[in-house]
Amino acid sequence: xxxxxxxxxxxxxxxxxxxxxxxxxxxxxxxxxxxxxxxxxxxxxxxxxxxxxxxxxxxxxxxxxxxxxxxxxxxxxxxxxxxxxxxxxxxxxxxxxxxxxxxxxxxxxxxxxxxxxxxxxxxxxxxxxxxxxxxxxxxxxxxxxxxxxxxxxxxxxxxxxxxxxxxxxxxxxxxxxxxxxxxxxxxxxxxxxx
Numbered sequence: 472x473x474x475x476x477x478x479x480x481x482x483x484x485x486x487x488x489x490x491x492x493x494x495x496x497x498x499x500x501x502x503x504x505x506x507x508x509x510x511x512x513x514x515x516x517x518x519x520x521x522x523x524x525x526x527x528x529x530x531x532x533x534x535x536x537x538x539x540x541x542x543x544x545x546x547x548x549x550x551x552x553x554x555x556x557x558x559x560x561x562x563x564x565x566x567x568x569x570x571x572x573x574x575x576x577x578x579x580x581x582x583x584x585x586x587x588x589x590x591x592x593x594x595x596x597x598x599x600x601x602x603x604x605x606x607x608x609x610x611x612x613x614x615x616x617x618x619x620x621x622x623x624x625x626x627x628x629x630x631x632x633x634x635x636x637x638x639x640x641x642x643x644x645x646x647x648x649x650x651x652x653x654x655x656x657x658x659x660x661x662x663x664x665x
Contacts, residue, residue: 483642490635497628504621511621512557512564519554523547566613573609573616576602 500507526547530540557564580603583595609616 479643483639486635486642487639490632490639492632493628493635494632497625497630497632500621500625500628504618504625507621507625508565508617509561512561512568515568516554516557516561516564519550519557521554523550523552523554526550565617569609569613569617573606573613576606576609578606580604580606 524547526543530543530547535543553567557567580599580601583599583602605616
């Protein structure tokens, strides 16, 4: 019987640890939004350095036309420089990241307006307007938009952490589980037939 419960106990412990980490990360994001932004920009900067390095490596083989290899080198160097800049100057990197997201949202909003009709035109227009306005906010007020995103993510992490902790602490204590355990202990399977 204890061998049967061990996997459940390990899973419950894993869910509890995940919930506690999510709760702590959410609280940290809400209490320290600027530090959270710096961490995100550093990760993004590291990604850009790796992505630029990958472009440079792709330019080495001789199978591609010269103009394509030159383009890969130029873009690769620019991406590496942008990544290093984001790592060295995180506030500027956060502004550029917010600007890029804002620009993408503007384009998404415009694209949604010209998308084929899916039968939900009103919802499509609302989504386009939200996307367009969100893009404008991020472009004109990048710091406010970035802090807002961190606050939303922090809130989601807190809710997720609390839910996971509740699941972990109530695991096996639901009424349906007690009935099943009682039935197992008494030998009653719950069937009415003979």
